[in-house]
Amino acid sequence: MPFASPHPPLDIAKCNLLEYLFPNGETPTDTPIWIDAKDTSHHLTPRTLLQWTKRLAMGLDRVGSKPGEVVMIYTPNHIFVPVAYLGIVGSKRIFSGANPAYTVSEMAHQISNTQAQYILAHPSLAKSAMAAAQKAGLQHGRVFLFSDVPNASIEGCRDWRDFLPSPADADAYTFPDMSDEDATSTTATVNYSSGTTGLPKGVQVSHHNLVANLDQTIYMRYLKKPWDHTNRPREVWLGFLPLYHAYGQLYTIAMAQKLQIPVYIMKQFQYEEFLRAIQDYRVTHLQVAPPIMVMLSKRPETAKYDLSSVTDILCGAAPLSKELQREISKKLECEIVQGWGMTEVTCGAIHVPGGHIDDSGSVGQLDPNCECMLLDDDGNEVADGQPGELYVRGPQICLGYWRNPHATKETLSPDGWLRSGDVAVCKDDWFWIVDRKKELIKVNALQVAPAELEAVLLEFDPIADAAAVGITLDGQEWPRAYVALKDEHKGRVTEDHIHAHMKEKVAKHKQLVGGIVFVEEVPKLQSGKIMRKVLKEWAKKDAERMGGAKAKL
Template sequence: MLCSIPSKLIAKTTRKLSRRRSRILMTLKSKYPPLEVPECNILSFVFPAGRKPSEKPTWIDANDPSNSLSLADMLSWVKRFAAGLDVLGVGQGETIMVFTPNHIFVPVAYLATAGSKRIFTGANPAYTVDEVAYQMKIIRAAVVLIHPSLLRQGLAAAKQAQIPISRVFQFSSVECPVQNGVRDWRDITTMASTTEAQSWQWDTLRRHRSQNTIAAVNFSSGTTGLPKGVCISHYNLVSNAIQNLANKFHNTGCSETDPGPERWLATLPLYHAYAQLWTITIASRLQASVYIMSKFVFEDYLRHIEKYNITTLQVVPPILLMLNKRPETAKYKLHSLQTILCGAAPLSPAVQTEVSQRLGVVVVQGWGMTETTCAGIMIPGRMVEDTGSIGYLLPNTEALLLDEEENEVTNDGKPGELLLRGPQVMLKYWENEIATKETLTPDGWLRTGDVAVVEDGKFWIVDRKKELIKVNGLQVAPAELEAILLLHQDIVDAAVTGIRFQDDEWPRAYVVRREHSQTTEAEVREFVATKVAKHKRLSGGIMFVPEIPKLASGKIIRKQLREWSKRDAKEMGGIMRSSL
């Protein structure tokens, strides 16, 4: 865990890295011309001067399209909520936390909180009471907005975090009666007078202040240790939105001012950086029509695509797997789809190609992490890609690859840890100086922990550095084996980790079979063995499981896989050793 790393060692490593950096003659730079990024409040970006907010619905309840918000509605709600927080006594720099599934008013809370120089943070609705309480405590939430369906857990967590009931509000798209002394969040919007709300103005955050003012604290996945709060500034948000917009329209004939039809279906969780950037910030800028689902149900998802003639999806790999493998897909007319953006976790080239061919769409892969606001590397525009590449550096972005001795990788095709620098890189970790120093170098490089290769400016992620399996001294990337397993016609999902006996480690797979499939462990083992070198074979065995543990972002929970592996190693004892 990060807290166990001595500060002297971190300082020594940082100095060593800085010395090496001074000898580097050239970094990998974006192939695109630099973009001008305005230094401003996120509200100045979403509601630019001289452009009247649209009356057209932008955020629409997918289950009830009569329930919607336009940009003009949004601006009114933002002013009322921000002015109400002033009256409530919530100071600038204090944190507003939401604990809710998706609904059309989450963007209101996000923009009003950040735009009024307070800090937005969201908690996963699947969290336990203890997990929510931990986040409430670490972030010192001044106000908590809780969906009625989560009120029991939320109140228990607030009690643990010693947050008074007067600062807890129910948060839904419909008005809620008082429950257990908890009022509806709309009470905040009526605390200021109509005149006060209408006249409320945001600080434009000019002259570098946007670079140092935190807009949101999004928590990293927490696959190792406790989750860390990632501090994202207004400048980070605006930068990454502009970078993504430039990438989206590259060589398409469309532009931000003339984007063509933009009808999106949003199911990504709005407490997550990916959805915040696209479903809120970029959607606002494009005045797109975004149909929001409160929860993901696959057949509802297909039904909504057909009903609303959806053109664009932002997804994680598990959704693409469903679109590719599940028979329900064939029941619906999905011809309106043009582009699917996939990120947050590695995507198999085979799945990417198969979905593209099956649906007649362009599947665009991108790479990013919470620490890069959302994205750092992407496939541009509607470029067809079938090699599994994550694309090119976004504008204004630089990269380095370092080998295990911290030397710069200069040869194309040679793997190294990816370091990234650009205006989208986080400010710091929330109140975690040790983790910040370990992850950010003094000259602004973010150590991603991802192992990448680059050829002619195009990147591929090999795997997470800490997830590589060592077999007789040779590295094995779980993502490579997972991609191969997904080529099997009877496998719908798979995850690979190492299983260890004393000093030996072998790859072990956890596999979800297609419904009614009778494929055996031996068949799967042989299937993989024909496609990989001997040291990459699944010598650690295969276990069939009902599902692969994943975060809402789609990332495999590697920590849980390692726990399964340790359990299996104990149960199997020396059987595996004697059979190898």
Template sequence: MVLAHPSLLSTVLQAVQEANIDQTTVLQFSDRPVQPQFNVPDWRSILPSASDVVQYRWLELSGRAARNRIATLNFSSGTTGLPKGVSISHYNVVANLKQIAFMTRLENPTVANARWMGFLPMYHAYGQLYSCLMCVVLDTPVYVMAKFEFPELLRSIQEYRITTIHLAPPILKMLVDRPESSQHDLSSVQDALSGAAPLSRELRYKIQDRFGFVIREGWGLTELTCAAIQTPIQLAKSGTNSVGVLLPNTECKLLTADGNLAGDGEMGEIYIRGPQVFQGYWGNEEATRETKTPDGWLRTGDIAINRQGQFWIVDRVKELIKVNGLQVAPAELEALLGENPHVADAGVVGIEMQHGEVPLAYVAVTTGSQSSITANDIEDWVAERVARHKRLTGGVIFINKVPRLASGKIERKLLKEWVKKEQAMRLSAAKL
């Protein structure tokens, strides 16, 4: 069946028609009963009787059935290409919940009167695992927002005395930059978990210094159910800027471009093996073979550095910009630009110039800075802080808003479309 919020019903009906799905499988789904629209009833119309409920028994899954039975079909972000259906089994979900619960409790007894705020999209692995499932495992109430609005988030944290928030770096940046933050009491928050996108060290310290709560980080993929690396609370308190350590029962190896194992402090692509690794891509065996080895290793496409068991994420393999044979990570430059007081958000991508590929930044400036900052100012500011090959030689282009997915990740596929047009315009202008 298809469950549709009443506000999105017309869109859902159009989608099921295009997908040749029977409209009688559609039900309206909301927290309050609603009247039928377009002949679509409220989901409560199919609820069984009280006697039927008493007799209901959950299907017992054990052994191979639990390992193979699909629990959820999530879709990868599609930031660089088309999204793919990721088959996650019951075994994957239970294992990842156990792993993360262990890490959450490690040196950190359950907070008395703990309360969470749920505003991450629940079709995303991060919001799904925490706001739908982990809260049950840890017996923690979660207050779910109907949709994300920053002032409403602050009001809800204050009213419900939220102790832990799960979020992405763009929201942490809002906490620092927007004036509404100082208009609400956020003293109940004891810690925050940041994921889904890279978090700069400077932003982490700004938040901790201003608001007093600890920020933990985590790293994962849709193909890892949710996570494989996380920061225990004591490690976060120590001042580390890593994304943490491996979850229990998780193996990792970093392979260099030539296929060798990366040494301590050396960059390499992350390969993960563990009970949280997905079953495969839905209806796409070729993509599964390219990503998952026969002996269970998941090729993640992320570049990391491992120093004595702690991990630092560099960037995606496909996103690295090659400047005169040297690698430049867009995430590093984006984090640096985020420290500029005039920059609200930024996305960095490579652009082909006469002598090869160089970094170009799409920048959204803060309110009030539009008339006081120029592209050259930002280029010069970055140049003072990075090596020559990391400078924004491709330039700075001002935009109203950096395109991001609901999870907080930059929609790099769109940035690449923009840069192709920019490249064509520059080539045409050079010929003239």
């Protein structure tokens, strides 16, 4: 039998996301919500954001953009990204964000794959945007400059403000109503998932997917607190997560509006600026990925700043070891909870309820209206407490992969089950993620989870970051680690020191027989996930060079 959420089902609206965030009959407030972390006088309120959003929707009508077409953004974070997101989505167009670190080729792939008709590009990226648009065959004049201040033309690109109507004209605009069917079937966003093979794939998320996941997440966020979202104490957030990514969009754009929580938006993540913003703005809640937790643990700058305002941290996007979770919770005297999600579930599907003290490393319980199965390699449900691949079903499950029916068929069943590729264990309605199914290392038929090895490696104080992967030597697969040392330990800590640490911590079949390599940096996506494909390529090249030689333990 599938696992059902232990929480009562929610009555989830089926409507335009804009109607959910700005209900008819309610007057938007003049409280600053989206605030520039460098210049706090530069901000948007719900009232001004809604006006800009309507102006963008009307402006897109004027330049010939049609409902159902993709409009891309290509920009670092800034306070007007929420305007683009909500203006595009609310007018029944499709929002797609591109990573500002993308090369011209990567950007051209996303333009071609989405069939985007218009691009809003930051001035610093205008040259790349134009080159990518040309490479993808986009009609000339479809790239506009997009930042938080007016811009003079660059490379023949006009500023996005040039095509906007006046504020007075925009006041008369109303976002289109949606029937239940429209809300469920209309694509709102196409965010790109790294997937497990090939080029990134666009994930189609509907208006109802977004509304459902907001309701689910808000419910879980305050479930065990002595208050709910209507009578909670002061909250202040820091918006450093990239806004081209689902995690940042759900919290910094949509949930900040729904809950009316001010969020200081960082244009670029720099660790000391991150710490300084927490201190200066008395930030209370952080939404993070594990690399931030590693920095809080390992970086000496952490001790220079007053982080006492932080009461709650949500960690997602990749596994977090219970040891690191406990360490940071103790150091900052704050509550840390984990969650599980992926772009294909809009953002999240499993959360530790807010207010529940958990230091076991669990990612929590199924969100309301959600169910799952844990299946073995033969498609059979596993016994209680045994690992199995996680399949999820619920109102937040994506519509499929954009213009990729083959990938959709491989991942989504006709009756709505999403194959996650993650291996989980369930005990008494609580879930633990073991690892990605295709990342497991098999040592003499025994499975070894890279995430477990990485957690153990990070317990060794001289190590700043680490990643584990399988390496095949003489036909046998063995665990191999790529390790970044703290600066003060470089040249002093050797492979032998790390092997000695591992011998104390893990069973024989989990030892790093495949060797240890010191690197300057572990390759990661901006979301915080380790780039497993890169590690596998490194290991393959290393295996050819090593000629079958194993580490001496």
